[in-house]
Amino acid sequence: MTSSLVVKNLSISVPSSKGRVAVVDNVSFEIPAGKKVGMVGESGSGKSLTAYALMRLIKSPVSIDGGEIFLGGREILGLSPKDFRLLRGNEISMIYQDPMSALNPIMKVGQQIIESIQLHSPVSKALARKTAIELLASVGIPEPESRIDSYPFEMSGGMLQRVVIAIALSGEPQVLIADEATTALDVTTQDRVLTLIDKLAAERGLSVLLITHDLGVAAQFSDDIMVMYAGKLVENGSVNQIFSNPAHPYTKALLDSRCDYTIDVNKPINSIAGQPPRPDNRPTGCVFSPRCAHVQDQCKTSIPPLTSSQGRLTACFRADELFQVGSAN
Amino acid sequence: MVLVFLSIRVLPGDPVLARLGAATEVTPEALQALREEAGLDRSLLAQLFSWLSHAVRGDLGVSYISQFPVTQLVGERIPVTLELTFFIILLSCIFSLILAPLSILKPGGKLDRFIGSLTSIGLSIPGFVTGIIFILIFSLTLQWLPSLGYVPITEDLGKNLQLLIMPSVTGALTATPYLVRYLRASMLEIKQSSFIRTAEGKGLSDSRIMFRHILPNSLVPTLTMLGLIVGYTLSGVIVIEYMFGLPGIGSLAIEGAFKRDYAIIQGVSLVIISLFILTTLLFDILCGIVDPRLRVTKERQNEI
Amino acid sequence: MAITLAAPILSPYDPYAIGVGEPFVGPGWKHLMGTDDLGRDLLSRVLYGGRITVFIALAATIIALIIGTLWGMIAGVQRGWVDEILMRTADATMAIPQILFALVCVAAVGASVVSLPIVVGILLSPTTARMARTAVVVELASDYVVAAKATGLKKSRLIMTEVLPNIAPQLLVQLSINAASAVMIEASLSFIGLGIQPPNASWGTLMLQGYGKLWNTYWFVLFPALVVTATILAFNSYGERIRVSLDSRKSSI
Numbered sequence: 076m077t078s079s080l081v082v083k084n085l086s087i088s089v090p091s092s093k094g095r096v097a098v099v100d101n102v103s104f105e106i107p108a109g110k111k112v113g114m115v116g117e118s119g120s121g122k123s124l125t126a127y128a129l130m131r132l133i134k135s136p137v138s139i140d141g142g143e144i145f146l147g148g149r150e151i152l153g154l155s156p157k158d159f160r161l162l163r164g165n166e167i168s169m170i171y172q173d174p175m176s177a178l179n180p181i182m183k184v185g186q187q188i189i190e191s192i193q194l195h196s197p198v199s200k201a202l203a204r205k206t207a208i209e210l211l212a213s214v215g216i217p218e219p220e221s222r223i224d225s226y227p228f229e230m231s232g233g234m235l236q237r238v239v240i241a242i243a244l245s246g247e248p249q250v251l252i253a254d255e256a257t258t259a260l261d262v263t264t265q266d267r268v269l270t271l272i273d274k275l276a277a278e279r280g281l282s283v284l285l286i287t288h289d290l291g292v293a294a295q296f297s298d299d300i301m302v303m304y305a306g307k308l309v310e311n312g313s314v315n316q317i318f319s320n321p322a323h324p325y326t327k328a329l330l331d332s333r334c335d336y337t338i339d340v341n342k343p344i345n346s347i348a349g350q351p352p353r354p355d356n357r358p359t360g361c362v363f364s365p366r367c368a369h370v371q372d373q374c375k376t377s378i379p380p381l382t383s384s385q386g387r388l389t390a391c392f393r394a395d396e397l398f399q400v401g402s403a404n
Numbered sequence: 405m406v407l408v409f410l411s412i413r414v415l416p417g418d419p420v421l422a423r424l425g426a427a428t429e430v431t432p433e434a435l436q437a438l439r440e441e442a443g444l445d446r447s448l449l450a451q452l453f454s455w456l457s458h459a460v461r462g463d464l465g466v467s468y469i470s471q472f473p474v475t476q477l478v479g480e481r482i483p484v485t486l487e488l489t490f491f492i493i494l495l496s497c498i499f500s501l502i503l504a505p506l507s508i509l510k511p512g513g514k515l516d517r518f519i520g521s522l523t524s525i526g527l528s529i530p531g532f533v534t535g536i537i538f539i540l541i542f543s544l545t546l547q548w549l550p551s552l553g554y555v556p557i558t559e560d561l562g563k564n565l566q567l568l569i570m571p572s573v574t575g576a577l578t579a580t581p582y583l584v585r586y587l588r589a590s591m592l593e594i595k596q597s598s599f600i601r602t603a604e605g606k607g608l609s610d611s612r613i614m615f616r617h618i619l620p621n622s623l624v625p626t627l628t629m630l631g632l633i634v635g636y637t638l639s640g641v642i643v644i645e646y647m648f649g650l651p652g653i654g655s656l657a658i659e660g661a662f663k664r665d666y667a668i669i670q671g672v673s674l675v676i677i678s679l680f681i682l683t684t685l686l687f688d689i690l691c692g693i694v695d696p697r698l699r700v701t702k703e704r705q706n707e708i
Numbered sequence: 709m710a711i712t713l714a715a716p717i718l719s720p721y722d723p724y725a726i727g728v729g730e731p732f733v734g735p736g737w738k739h740l741m742g743t744d745d746l747g748r749d750l751l752s753r754v755l756y757g758g759r760i761t762v763f764i765a766l767a768a769t770i771i772a773l774i775i776g777t778l779w780g781m782i783a784g785v786q787r788g789w790v791d792e793i794l795m796r797t798a799d800a801t802m803a804i805p806q807i808l809f810a811l812v813c814v815a816a817v818g819a820s821v822v823s824l825p826i827v828v829g830i831l832l833s834p835t836t837a838r839m840a841r842t843a844v845v846v847e848l849a850s851d852y853v854v855a856a857k858a859t860g861l862k863k864s865r866l867i868m869t870e871v872l873p874n875i876a877p878q879l880l881v882q883l884s885i886n887a888a889s890a891v892m893i894e895a896s897l898s899f900i901g902l903g904i905q906p907p908n909a910s911w912g913t914l915m916l917q918g919y920g921k922l923w924n925t926y927w928f929v930l931f932p933a934l935v936v937t938a939t940i941l942a943f944n945s946y947g948e949r950i951r952v953s954l955d956s957r958k959s960s961i
Contacts, residue, residue: 132604164607171605176598179617181624181695190616191606226696242606524948528941530892532899533933536915639807646900657808658900661815669815676808 078145079249079282080106080129080167085142087124087133091355097140098354099124100306100362103381106250111276111283113297113314115290115329117351120303122286126252129284130169131159147249165195168243172255174235178227184238185211185223188245195246210241215271233264237271244275251276252284257292269296290333294318302326305351305362312387322389324367324397361391369397477668478653478675485641485652488571489679492637493630495576496583503580504587505614511592519584526581531640535574535647542570571648579637586629590622624695631684638680757932761910762939764824765890771829772886776836777879783837784844795841798834806831810893814902824903828893832886839882843875877954884947888940895936911936 087099099121106112114122127133129144131151144151146167151159171177178187188207192198198206204223211219214237227235236256243251253272257265273296276283287293293300293314300317302310302325310323321327328347338344349366352358358365360375367374373392384394391397507516594600595618603613642654649655653672660668783794801809813827897903898912914932 130605132601160607160609162607164605169605171598171602173598177602179599179603179621180697181620182617190608194607228697239602242602246607524944525937525941528888528892528944529937530895530899530940532896532915533937536933635803635805639805642805642807642811643896643900657811658902661811661902669812673808673812677804680803680805 078105079108079147080284081143081145082125082129083143083145085125085128085144086140087121087128088138088140089354090136093355095138095140096354096357098137098306099128100357102142102303102306102308104301104308104311106282106284108249108282109276109280110298111273111285111296112299112301113285113287113293114301114303115287115293116303117288119305119351121306122303123254125303126169126254126284126286129250129252130163130167131156132169164191164243164248165246166248167250167252168246168248169252169254170236170239170243170256173259174232174239175227175259177239178235180227182226183223184225184227184230188223188238188242191242191245206245207241210245211238213275214238214241214244215267216241232260233267236260236264236268240268240272240275244279247279248281250282250284252286254286255288256285258287258289265292272296290329302329305357306354307362307390308381309363309391310387310389311381312389316385316387320385322384322387322394323363323391324369325363328366328368369393477656478671481651481653481656482675484650485645485654485679488568488575488645488650488652489634489638489641491568491572492575492579492641493634495572496579496633496637497630499576499580500583500587501619503584504591505619507584507588508591508595508618509610511595519588523581523584526577529577531574531578532643532647534577535570535644538570538574567648567650571644571650574648575637575640575644578640579633582633582636583626583630586633587622587626590625591618594618594621620694624691627687627691627694631687634683634687635680638676642676757911757914760821761891761894761912761936764821764828764894764910765887767825768828768832768890768894769883769887771825772832772836772890773879773883775829776833776882777840779833779837780840780842781844784841784848791841795838798837801831801834802838806889806893807896810897811902814897824894824897828890831893832889836879836882836886839878840875843878847874877950881947881951881954884943884950888943888947891936891940891943 082105083103085099085102086097088095088097102121102125104112114125116122124133124137128139129146133139139152142152146162151162154162178184185204185207188210189200189203192203192206193200208219208223211222216222216234216237222230222234227238230238251272256272257268260268269292272283272285275281285293285296297314300310300312300314301308302317302323304325310317310321310326312322316322317326318330321330325347328345331345332347334344347366352362352365358375360373360377361367361370361379364370364374371393379390379392381388381390382394384391503519503522507519510516600613600617603617608617638654641652642657644650645652645654646658653675657669657672657676660672779794779798783791809831810827813830814823817823817827894903894910895912895915898910899916901916903910903912911932915936
């Protein structure tokens with residue numbers, strides 16, 4: 076299977092009192108066609124920025140310092156802004172966190188979809204309108220023929236997010252990025268929206284990059300998982316591998332700190348001691364070393380590369396040694 | 405809206421003050437005679453009510469000096485003022501709609517800062533100074549435009565416009581700096597909002613985003629502001645009419661003030677303030693047209 | 709902006725320093741600003757006129773400050789219906805076009821160096837009042853006030869010693885801006901002949917005299933005009949800079 080999306084050595088920096096510092100540091104990954112990948116990590120780990128870089132929506136003072144991005148085999152960072160604009164929304168689209176504010180409040184919902192349709196293909200207004208109604212139907216909005224003339228303030232969060240999805244799909248993209256797309260929704264709606272995305276992805280052969288800090292959502296939805304920490308990609312593997320058998324200390328600690336109704340309420344929560352480092356204060360060596368329970372001297376001086384370990388990629392020197400399948404940890 | 409009614413009430417207070425002033429300037433006997441004739445010997449409040457009730461019926465009293473009914477004088481001159489005000493508002497809007505988007509193409513950039521300095525200077529130049537400069541350049545030096553006078557539209561459209569260009573532009577230049585600043589701030593705020601990001605994510609071009617998304621959303625708060633700016637401009641219109649020899653109600657007010665003709669002052673004040681209130685109302689209605697959210701109250705109540 | 713700030717500020721101060729009389733000099737072109745129709749040196753007249761204009765403006769500003777601050781503070785402290793009435797009145801007054809208001813008042817009480825500051829001061833006070841009220845309300849809600857009240861500090865003392873100094877910077881900004889407006893209004897009024905009358909001359913009056921002679925003596929109007937603009941600009945810039953530094957101080961807290 077060819078890859079829809081290939082990212083190589085992507086680095087993004089912001090200005091700080093110490094000069095420019097990396098907020099996304101040398102990140103590389105691939106998303107094969109038709110796969111659903113969940114990117115998880117805390118706030119500030121760089122996941123949203125990575126997504127924006129894919130859409131080339133990074134604005135000064137944040138800037139992309141290096142790397143290459145291949146969309147359907149075509150390198151996009153090198154394209155002129157004008158050329159890339161033809162692809163944005165067309166080959167690659169994005170849906171966002173807060174549906175209530177994601178749409179122009181004084182423009183009819185249908186008009187916003189039609190605007191997108193007509194942008195990506197030269198069709199008449201009438202045909203565009205028809206397509207918009209079909210799109211609304213396919214995202215599960217009831218009575219699309221009348222809803223097409225509604226204004227955003229007349230619709231609920233869940234419905235608005237569906238409209239956003241409709242807009243995102245209007246150009247028939249290869250890749251869909253969902254940036255915390257369900258975070259602002261209640262749990263039931265969340266579930267419905269995710270199911271919808273799942274269905275549409277399957278129907279249209281879409282690759283999906285789901286960005287979330289919610290491990291549960293990621294587990295439910297994704298085929299593969301990428302774990303981000305402090306601007307670096309620390310682990311990348313299939314959802315089963317990652318969740319049942321993490322191979323990076325951070326991932327393991329993250330999973331250990333989960334709470335559900337089966338835990339013993341009398342024991343303290345297993346949180347990870349310390350805080351993620353600020354971008355201008357990154358440690359030399361492995362970025363997780365200050366908080367890692369298994370840290371060694373080597374970890375403090377050199378940056379562990381993403382290497383293959385037990386069928387997935389992980390950025391830890393001691394992965395093979397620490398996380399044998401079946402070992403009691 | 406409450407402001408509106410209050411200001412109508414406050415306004416007659418001023419001319420009453422004016423009347424008080426009149427009372428001290430004439431000899432006692434003549435004063436007594438005048439008083440009885442004009443009803444000034446009745447209590448102040450009674451005068452006020454009497455005047456108001458007349459005004460509502462369209463009778464603004466008779467000018468002390470000229471003996472013409474004030475209503476007639478006002479009626480003759482209002483078209484001039486209305487035409488001038490209309491052009492000023494039109495030009496201000498045009499100027500602002502050019503300058504503000506240019507400003508926010510690159511916020512903080514050279515063009516933006518340049519426009520910012522222009523607005524600073526524009527705010528600081530008194531209206532009549534701009535007028536003077538224009539007259540200097542266009543009437544005296546270049547001999548392009550005449551500086552004084554007015555010709556009604558019905559007589560000669562060309563001449564009418566020719567005589568109105570300089571006053572209108574002068575007036576527009578007093579209002580534009582405020583409008584540009586406000587519009588710019590509003591647009592800048594909108595530019596940062598989420599739905600603009602969605603629009604970019606669709607792949608829309610910058611100009612389309614600017615004009616179909618940012619601008620319409622910035623209009624609503626600006627329209628309200630525009631109402632206030634018009635009020636400020638009306639002040640300037642008074643001076644401009646006088647300067648350029650336009651026979652509108654502004655210059656009528658000035659003449660009245662010179663001659664201490666209180667009937668005129670009162671009448672004109674009422675009309676000017678009413679004009680202001682009407683314009684504000686007009687803009688409120690326009691807001692409702694542009695922003696669908698403001699229209700819906702009744703329907704929403706039905707939904708619930 | 710710093711340059712524009714420094715240079716114009718010198719000009720309003722000049723009249724105080726020099727205080728030149730009006731020498732009846734014969735017509736001569738070696739004068740910096742030329743001479744007027746009677747052969748008087750224009751520069752001196754401008755400087756002298758500046759004294760009057762600036763005096764009126766500053767007097768008006770101070771009056772506006774006092775009235776406005778009291779107005780706003782009473783409203784802000786008392787709240788309730790007192791607040792409502794006071795603020796509605798302020799809004800209504802603000803709604804009346806400025807020159808119209810001034811025109812009416814001048815028609816009633818005549819224009820002089822005494823009456824103008826009062827009229828303009830009253831005209832400008834509502835904006836100060838609104839601002840003062842908001843500032844007072846904000847301050848009263850803040851922690852140190854609650855703490856002070858807890859120690860049993862008497863209300864009026866509290867206002868004087870604690871609240872007032874804290875809203876002073878904002879009042880200063882308003883002061884600058886009001887000064888600019890005052891200059892503009894006075895100049896406009898005098899220009900249309902309803903302000904300062906000859907032989908006294910403020911900048912506005914000078915411009916009026918110059919306007920009549922526009923045909924062959926452009927400088928008569930031009931120089932006062934430039935000076936007026938520069939002064940207004942200076943006041944405005946000053947106010948802006950204070951406001952900007954206020955904002956940056958607030959955000960760094």
